[in-house]
Amino acid sequence: MSTGTDTPARRPQRRLTLAASIVGAGASRKAWNWPGTTWNRFADWEHYRRSAEIARSGTLDAVFVSDHPALQRTADNGPSHLFDPIVLFSAIAGAIPDIGFVLTASTSYNSPYNLARRLASLDSIAGGRVIFNAVANFNPDIAANFLADELLDREDRYRKADEFLRVVKELWLSWDTPEGPEPTGPLWDETTARTIDHHGEFFDVRGPLNVPVGPQGHPVISQAGASAQGIDFAGKHAEIVYAALLGKQAALDYAATLDAAARRHGRPADSIRLFPGVNVYLGDTREEALRRHEVFSGAGSEDDLIARFLEQQRVLNPAFPRSVDVDRPLKAEWFEPQEDQTRPVGFSRAVQDLVRTEEPTTRQIIRLVGGAGGHRLVIGTPKEVADALIDWWAAGAVSGYNAHFPLLHDDLERFVQQVVPILRAESVFPTEYDSPTIRGRFGLPDPRTAHSTQENR
Amino acid sequence: MSTGTDTPARRPQRRLTLAASIVGAGASRKAWNWPGTTWNRFADWEHYRRSAEIARSGTLDAVFVSDHPALQRTADNGPSHLFDPIVLFSAIAGAIPDIGFVLTASTSYNSPYNLARRLASLDSIAGGRVIFNAVANFNPDIAANFLADELLDREDRYRKADEFLRVVKELWLSWDTPEGPEPTGPLWDETTARTIDHHGEFFDVRGPLNVPVGPQGHPVISQAGASAQGIDFAGKHAEIVYAALLGKQAALDYAATLDAAARRHGRPADSIRLFPGVNVYLGDTREEALRRHEVFSGAGSEDDLIARFLEQQRVLNPAFPRSVDVDRPLKAEWFEPQEDQTRPVGFSRAVQDLVRTEEPTTRQIIRLVGGAGGHRLVIGTPKEVADALIDWWAAGAVSGYNAHFPLLHDDLERFVQQVVPILRAESVFPTEYDSPTIRGRFGLPDPRTAHSTQENR
Numbered sequence: 001m002s003t004g005t006d007t008p009a010r011r012p013q014r015r016l017t018l019a020a021s022i023v024g025a026g027a028s029r030k031a032w033n034w035p036g037t038t039w040n041r042f043a044d045w046e047h048y049r050r051s052a053e054i055a056r057s058g059t060l061d062a063v064f065v066s067d068h069p070a071l072q073r074t075a076d077n078g079p080s081h082l083f084d085p086i087v088l089f090s091a092i093a094g095a096i097p098d099i100g101f102v103l104t105a106s107t108s109y110n111s112p113y114n115l116a117r118r119l120a121s122l123d124s125i126a127g128g129r130v131i132f133n134a135v136a137n138f139n140p141d142i143a144a145n146f147l148a149d150e151l152l153d154r155e156d157r158y159r160k161a162d163e164f165l166r167v168v169k170e171l172w173l174s175w176d177t178p179e180g181p182e183p184t185g186p187l188w189d190e191t192t193a194r195t196i197d198h199h200g201e202f203f204d205v206r207g208p209l210n211v212p213v214g215p216q217g218h219p220v221i222s223q224a225g226a227s228a229q230g231i232d233f234a235g236k237h238a239e240i241v242y243a244a245l246l247g248k249q250a251a252l253d254y255a256a257t258l259d260a261a262a263r264r265h266g267r268p269a270d271s272i273r274l275f276p277g278v279n280v281y282l283g284d285t286r287e288e289a290l291r292r293h294e295v296f297s298g299a300g301s302e303d304d305l306i307a308r309f310l311e312q313q314r315v316l317n318p319a320f321p322r323s324v325d326v327d328r329p330l331k332a333e334w335f336e337p338q339e340d341q342t343r344p345v346g347f348s349r350a351v352q353d354l355v356r357t358e359e360p361t362t363r364q365i366i367r368l369v370g371g372a373g374g375h376r377l378v379i380g381t382p383k384e385v386a387d388a389l390i391d392w393w394a395a396g397a398v399s400g401y402n403a404h405f406p407l408l409h410d411d412l413e414r415f416v417q418q419v420v421p422i423l424r425a426e427s428v429f430p431t432e433y434d435s436p437t438i439r440g441r442f443g444l445p446d447p448r449t450a451h452s453t454q455e456n457r
Numbered sequence: 458m459s460t461g462t463d464t465p466a467r468r469p470q471r472r473l474t475l476a477a478s479i480v481g482a483g484a485s486r487k488a489w490n491w492p493g494t495t496w497n498r499f500a501d502w503e504h505y506r507r508s509a510e511i512a513r514s515g516t517l518d519a520v521f522v523s524d525h526p527a528l529q530r531t532a533d534n535g536p537s538h539l540f541d542p543i544v545l546f547s548a549i550a551g552a553i554p555d556i557g558f559v560l561t562a563s564t565s566y567n568s569p570y571n572l573a574r575r576l577a578s579l580d581s582i583a584g585g586r587v588i589f590n591a592v593a594n595f596n597p598d599i600a601a602n603f604l605a606d607e608l609l610d611r612e613d614r615y616r617k618a619d620e621f622l623r624v625v626k627e628l629w630l631s632w633d634t635p636e637g638p639e640p641t642g643p644l645w646d647e648t649t650a651r652t653i654d655h656h657g658e659f660f661d662v663r664g665p666l667n668v669p670v671g672p673q674g675h676p677v678i679s680q681a682g683a684s685a686q687g688i689d690f691a692g693k694h695a696e697i698v699y700a701a702l703l704g705k706q707a708a709l710d711y712a713a714t715l716d717a718a719a720r721r722h723g724r725p726a727d728s729i730r731l732f733p734g735v736n737v738y739l740g741d742t743r744e745e746a747l748r749r750h751e752v753f754s755g756a757g758s759e760d761d762l763i764a765r766f767l768e769q770q771r772v773l774n775p776a777f778p779r780s781v782d783v784d785r786p787l788k789a790e791w792f793e794p795q796e797d798q799t800r801p802v803g804f805s806r807a808v809q810d811l812v813r814t815e816e817p818t819t820r821q822i823i824r825l826v827g828g829a830g831g832h833r834l835v836i837g838t839p840k841e842v843a844d845a846l847i848d849w850w851a852a853g854a855v856s857g858y859n860a861h862f863p864l865l866h867d868d869l870e871r872f873v874q875q876v877v878p879i880l881r882a883e884s885v886f887p888t889e890y891d892s893p894t895i896r897g898r899f900g901l902p903d904p905r906t907a908h909s910t911q912e913n914r
Contacts (some may be wrong), residue, residue, distance in 0.1 A: 033639055035805050040552060040635040041644075044667050045582040049551070062831050071667040079635070082580040082668050087547045091582045094551025111524060113602040114566065121544040125502040138670050144663035145570040175528065178497040178536070182490055188497075190530050206601035210528040216481070236504070364525070374595060 008398025010255065014390065014443050015427045017275065017400030018204055019062040019102050020412055021052040024080030027279060028296035028406035033081065037407075042079045045091065051093045051408050052099050058416030059430055061441050062100030062131060063092070064402050069109060070141040086118050086208050093126040098127040098433050100441070102222060102242075102402065107161040109146050116171040119219045120211040128216030128437030130169075131240060134223055136161035136233070140245050158229035160202045165221065165237045170196040172218035172446065174208035216437035217447040222275070226346025235261025238272055239444050242402055244347045245276040246354035246369050247377050251397035253353075273399035273442050277375035280385060280403050282414050289379045290367070296406035297370060305366040316341065316348070326362035330355045349376040376402060382418035389419075390428055399442060467712065467853025471900050473846065473885045474857030475730065476519040476559050477869055479508040481537030484736060485753035485863035489536065494864075499536045502548065508865050509549045509556050515873030518898050519588060519595040520549070520858050528567060534881035537837035539824035543575050550583040556584040557898070558861065559679060559699075564593050565614060566603050570662055573628040575678045577668040585894030586674030588697060591626075591680055593690070615686035618639055619660045620867045622678065622694045624662050627653040627677035630904065631665035633778030673894035674904040679732070683803025692718025695729055696901050699859055701804045702733040703811035703826050703833050710810075730856035730899050734832030737842060739861050741869050746836045747824070754827060762823040773798065773805065783819035787812045804831040831860060839875035846876075847885055856899060862871040 024042045025032040033039040041047040044376065047339065055063050068081040089101040089283055100151060101122070105115055123130040136157040176192040183189045196207035223238035234241050245251045246323065255274045262271045281296070283289030300306040306326050313320040314335065320334045335352035337345050351369055360368060371378050378388045392398045405411035423429035435441045438439075480648045482489040482499050488494040498504035499529055512520050522545065525538040546558040556603060559580070562572055593614040632650040642644045653664035659775055680687065680695035691698050702708040712731045721726045738753070740746030747759075756762040763783050770777040770791065777791045792809035794802050811817065817825060821909040827834050835845045862868035880886035892898045 011661075032645075039639040043581070043635050069574060069667065070663075071650055071665050072649065079645060081583065084575045084668075087543060087575050087578040087582065090544045090547030094548035094553075096551075109568070109571065111566070111603055117526060118544050120539045121540040124500070125540065125544065125548045144661075146568055146659060178500050182496040188489075188536060193530065194530055204601075204604060210526065211541075255483050339866075373563075449825035 003048065005416060006042060010252065012396050013273070013399045015430060015434075016365040016393045016423060017273070017442055018058075018060045018423075018429065019064045019100070019275075019400075019402045020051070020055045020060050020415075021064045021066075021277075021402060021404045022048055022205070022408060023045060023065050023404075023413075024372060024408075026406050026408040026411065027404040028298070030296050030298060031034070031407045032316065034407055035350045044080055045083075046104075048083070048088055049092060049095055054409055054412050054416055056096055057100040058420040059433055060099065060176070060420075061086055062102050062129070062438065063089075064102035064133075064432050065089075065104060067104040067106070067135075067190065068139070068142065070107070070139070070145050074139075074455070086122065089130075090125070090212060091124050093129065098129075100131060100438050101165045102131045102133050103219075104133040104135055105176075106142075106155060106194060107134055107164040109142065112167040112203055113207075113209070115251045116168040116209055116408070117211055119168075119296055120209060120214055123216065123219045124211060124214040125309055128439065131222045131438055132217040132219045133242065134161060134221060134237070136225060136230075154227065154229055154382075158225075159235050162422065163200045163202050163232060163235060165199050165233075167196070167200070167203055168223075169200065169218065169447070170236075171205070171207050171404070173213060175212040190388070199205055214450065216439045220442065223382055224344075226344065226347070226349060230346070231261050232259060232264075233273065234258055234267045235263075235424065240273045240399070240442065242348040243274065244344075244351045244375050245274075245358050245398075246394050247356050248397055250350065250353040250393055251276065252395065256399055263428050273444065274397065275399050278378050278389070278401045278403050279375050280384060280401050280415060280419075281377065281379040282385060282411065282418065283379075284379050286384065289384075290383065292378050292406070293367070293370075293377070302363070302366070305370075309362060309366050309370075315342065324362060328360040329361055332356040343374075345427070350374070368425045382422055386419050386422035386426070389423070390426060393428065467709065469851050469853050470856045472887060472891075473850045473880060473888065474730070474899055475517045475880075476521045476557070476857075476859045477512045477517050477872075478523075478733070478734075478859060479505055479512070479865060479869075480861075481539075481865075483865040483868065484861040484865050485755070486862045487753050487755060495651065500539055500664070502540075503544055504865070506549060506552055509553045510871060511866055511869050511873055513553055513556040515877040516890055517873070517877075518557065518857070519559050519586070519895065520546075521559035521590075522539070522546075522574045522804040524561040524563070524592075525596070525598070525599065526563070527602050529598075538768040538802070539639070543579065545668050546587075546599040547582070550579060555621045555893075557588065557895050558583070559588045559590050560676075561590040561592055563599075563841060563846065564591055565595065565609070566599065566620040569621050569624040569667070570628065570664075570701075573625040574668055575668055576625075577629055577671055580673065580676045581668060585671060585896065587844075588679045588895055589636070589676045589695070590699065591622060591678060592620060593611065593682060595689075599811045600865045611684065615682075616689060619693060620657045620659050622653050624653070624660055624688075625817075626667040626675065626904070627655065628662070628664050628679075628693075630668070631668060632669040632697070633668045633902070637709075649911055671906065672843060677899065677901060679894045681801075683806060684854070686878040687803070688714060688718050691715055691729065692720075692724070693722045695728045697732050697791055697856070697899065700733045701801075701832050702731075703807045703842075704814050705849050705852055705854055706814050707807065707810040708733065708849055708866050710853065712854055718786075721871060722724055730787050730901065731854065732856050732859055735834050735858045736861050736878075737862055737868065737872060738834065739839060739868065739875065740836075741838065743837050743841065748826070750827075750836050757822070759823070763819055766819065766823050767828075773800065775842065781819060786816040786818055787822060789813040800831075807831070839879055842872075843876050843879035843883070847883060848881070850885065856893065 052063050065085050085103045193208040198205045220239050222240040223234045224242040258272045259269050283290050317455040332355045337348035378385050501711045509520050522542050542560050619681045650665040679697040681699040716726050727835045738746050738750040784798045789812045794805035835842050881888050
């Protein structure tokens with residue numbers, strides 16, 4: 001299966017894939033009470049339904065929500081993670097056809113049987129539109145809402161997450177789809193359902209699941225952690241990897257890293273679709289887009305953006321210099337991730353990689369990274385944004401993007417109306433849904449085939 | 458608050474309330490492969506969506522599902538509890554307006570923060586249409602899908618359920634609805650959300666919930682257990698009680714028992730809406746309805762029904778006589794609930810009460826109890842069925858009924874087309890939805906009022 005080299009030349013995926021984040025009122029903390037909006041719409045179902053409807057009007061593959069099962073009350077976070085993702089997306093599935101769901105759920109604060117059943121239920125109801133974004137998270141504010149014994153270190157959390165995923169995937173294939181002619185017995189053929197009899201370090205689960213195999217086999221598995229444990233976990237389980245990637249070369253390198261991790265676990269090369277986040281700021285002119293970036297970043301000007309960036313770095317890393325020339329290249333050693341940081345390691349490493357490979361100045365870097373989660377910034381006219389998105393895809397670095405927009409619904413609507421038509425004109429994005437399932441859209445194999453192949457070995 | 462007597466004369470509720478069970482393919486195990494139906498529709502979202510749509514066309518207050526998070530493969534159970542109720546009802550909420558949801562979820566196999574959040578999310582999204590049917594269940598098949606330490610005895614399970622409900626209710630009122638003019642601070646007024654700091658025997662939960670108070674305060678709480686522990690739990694927490702009740706006097710007595718239990722916990726009389734199950738068999742003539750009952754019961758004739766009833770009793774109770782005259786009254790002592798029975802105690806006690814108070818023969822009792830869960834049978838023409846439903850309501854015994862139908866969708870559709878118009882003509886049931894919320898429909902108080910009353914004591 002291996003091509004014999006660690007960094008093979010990469011071909012672009014069949015087409016670009018796109019999701020839109022519909023978290024809260026938008027990625028900017030200015031969004032929730034932006035003039036002309038309803039300040040409390042983050043608590044309003046209609047706000048989310050409409051976001052999904054707009055995404056569908058652009059044939060976007062999916063909508064995304066992150067999650068945080070605790071009320072976030074720091075000044076940096078608007079009210080965002082309100083409705084439980086499984087409830088929110090199930091309601092949207094009932095209301096809006098076609099649109100897929102990147103559903104974030106924790107392997108630390110759920111039981112595998114319940115979560116497997118809920119995700120399989122939604123995937124069946126929605127006709128194969130579910131991506132399970134598995135997070136092996138730890139956060140003290142979340143832990144305080146659950147039992148205290150959930151406080152595991154990262155190594156333990158990923159070992160638990162691995163066992164969780166193994167259980168969930170077995171459950172998902174434990175009851176064959178009831179289809180074909182009516183069974184002749186008194187009830188349906190009971191041999192189509194099999195116990196899994198899992199007895200592990202963290203879980204005891206007999207099965208079978210009481211939801212049969214759904215339209216795409218089982219939900220697509222997505223993962224985001226960028227630590228060594230996270231990459232190994234992705235190599236074992238992930239079909240889509242959501243990541244903070246700030247440069248094209250970093251994306252190509254990360255794709256190769258993921259390929260190697262997958263091969264180490266006996267999976268074919270190209271098993272994983274790389275799907276980084278982007279923060280999109282659109283303007284009719286580049287100047288307008290830059291101003292929009294400044295305003296929605298909470299800064300009023302380029303100088304404010306620079307000041308804030310430097311301030312943040314000094315908080316993150318005590319070794320960051322107190323004084324820098326903002327027009328001279330930054331140094332990679334100033335961006336070393338800290339052992340005890342609460343910020344995800346992936347975000348810090350992405351900034352460091354960017355500084356190392358592209359040597360930006362402070363004035364440049366503030367236009368390359370920022371906004372929701374420290375993802376790549378894509379700022380410009382619709383054509384500039386479309387070109388930037390196509391560029392990495394055409395290089396074979398990524399399958400597509402999970403796009404964040406500063407203000408919902410305005411910026412999502414603008415993207416659908418102004419950028420999507422360019423992507424379609426360039427023949428990299430479809431004019432109508434080209435597959436009912438996420439697997440069809442991302443070109444991912446059906447796990448039933450993989451499953452029987454494995455059994456036949 | 459007490460009326461000074463244990464069995465006060467009761468007034469009927471403002472109007473009859475009605476829910477329809479949409480479990481599986483219908484209450485009869487003959488339903489799943491009934492001629493003219495699609496045998497595997499129990500795995501088809503459209504089947505459930507359509508059931509809810511039919512229920513709404515009859516302005517029914519809610520649809521109901523029981524739950525069983527394990528695959529049921531015994532000959533007595535068709536494939537029924539597939540989709541997770543929270544997912545199924547969320548999808549229906551997105552697809553169908555108005556209809557409410559009696560959502561069964563376990564206090565043994567969920568964490569209170571997650572479940573509180575999911576139910577509050579759905580209640581908010583659906584505009585106040587949720588009834589939480591809390592079950593403190595134990596079943597070895599379910600336990601095998603979860604951690605083994607969930608094996609608690611009934612006393613412990615109800616103590617856990619009580620703590621679970623206390624946590625959930627506190628969480629549901631922990632973040633005031635964000636409404637009114639835009640807050641002047643940098644974000645919304647943080648003092649509107651309060652930690653609950655619960656540290657109990659089973660749970661540690663800090664709060665606040667990250668879903669604000671919804672349109673009906675919080676979901677309505679329903680309960681079904683009929684053991685001493687179950688009645689005490691209902692007295693503390695239930696606003697609706699779902700029960701197996703087979704005679705009007707038994708219903709009046711049970712309503713009085715629940716009133717007394719509520720008063721013992723300092724709640725006003727008439728705090729609890731009694732809402733028993735009924736199994737409805739409709740025919741254009743009474744004879745046709747009786748035949749329908751025989752066929753869908755799995756028996757082909759009255760003699761078969763009698764034989765099966767006697768066989769079931771002998772399994773349930775070793776003291777049941779080997780030979781009985783089917784036209785002489787049964788004796789109550791033959792129906793004593795057994796210490797170790799897996800069947801819910803409430804169902805056995807209901808049969809015993811019926812035998813004691815109404816002294817039916819075997820030939821009579823087979824037309825009074827049977828079908829889904831051993832609930833009351835209501836068999837006859839549309840007029841006879843409507844009269845039977847009105848009778849208990851007019852006596853003040855019940856708020857209404859959770860109706861089970863042998864075959865979905867046929868029997869539900871027939872009920873909506875033939876029985877509901879009679880109930881409307883009798884002015885006991887509305888011609889259009891008279892309140893957006895369950896609390897409005899059942900005449901239940903808003904917990905925010907109750908909450909502040911309690912705080913002011």
